[in-house]
């Protein structure tokens with residue numbers, strides 16, 4: 545790749561917000577360097593793949609499950625990805641794990657990515673075009689301004705850039721650490737953002753469990769249970785993702801993850817009123833910054849007198865659509881500089 549230096553914009557974080565910004569900047573002819581500490585793009589829209597000796601390929605969407613699209617921009621994206629075969633509507637059998645009740649109305653179409661949630665990021669990243677470069681497994685520890693240009697320094701001391709402007713899209717505590725040395729007001733706004741953590745258990749069985757739902761919500765410990773095989777394009781094995789409820793996850797965040805996964809299975813068993821067979825696969829992931837509880841309430845943040853921006857779900861709230869809208873808004877502000 546031969547992108548002229550300096551880049552127009554350096555983006556920290558290649559989740560939905562960073563990718564939305566990169567895509568918009570690319571469409572306006574701007575060059576972009578995207579850095580992410582993960583092994584792939586997508587952030588919390590993520591899929592864990594496991595090769596099991598007896599069950600073969602397993603796939604767990606252990607972060608975000610599905611997107612809903614209310615605004616024009618995200619609706620247009622979902623339609624574009626539907627035509628490309630990358631997202632499809634999902635119509636799960638729904639159940640409430642607490643007191644029996646009907647599913648609330650007006651939730652709209654649930655869009656899921658194919659063949660896993662990580663395709664939101666993979667697909668967007670693969671179409672960023674000639675003037676964008678994505679570097680993964682790069683953890684940015686510092687942003688340095690040299691003259692009119694910015695550099696990102698990673699945890700091994702390597703410098704990435706330079707670029708004329710910077711957009712940081714990491715969860716608020718991580719963004720704040722990078723932005724605080726440059727803009728106190730942005731740092732203050734990010735400090736006010738709070739998150740609920742989520743312990744996500746991933747379990748699979750050798751035989752179907754005969755569950756009366758594909759998507760269940762709402763016991764005191766369990767926020768959500770999803771049958772992965774009910775989503776189009778997934779392996780057929782009986783694989784469940786169980787999300788701990790926010791308070792329960794916070795109380796157990798530092799416990800042994802497998803013990804937490806077992807506790808969530810026990811809770812499902814209690815809710816179903818019957819025992820569950822021993823899973824053939826059991827694992828857990830801890831999301832420290834899963835769902836924004838208190839958002840900033842602005843589309844994006846901008847520094848007063850520097851070409852420095854922040855976006856992400858910390859701005860509008862915990863949804864793929866909000867992250868996308870925030871990145872888009874920051875990109876438009878960068879173009880307008």
Ligand SMILES: Cc1cc2nc3c(=O)[nH]c(=O)nc-3n(C[C@H](O)[C@H](O)[C@H](O)COP(=O)(O)OP(=O)(O)OC[C@H]3O[C@@H](n4cnc5c(N)ncnc54)[C@H](O)[C@@H]3O)c2cc1C
Pocket residue numbers: 556557558559560561562579580581582585586587588589606607608609610611612682683684685713714715718742744787831833834835855856857858861862863864865867
């Ligand atoms: C368990 C769970 C369930 C959810 N369910 C849903 C759902 O069903 N529907 C829905 O709409 N939303 C859901 N969400 C919320 C949704 O996933 C997020 O709102 C959205 O993905 C946030 O996107 P983002 O780009 O703002 O942040 P992220 O996706 O977190 O992207 C930020 C990126 O920054 C990178 N990063 C962080 N620090 C650094 C650094 N120092 N250097 C380099 N890179 C860095 C990270 O690796 C990450 O890729 C869920 C989230 C979780 C965790």
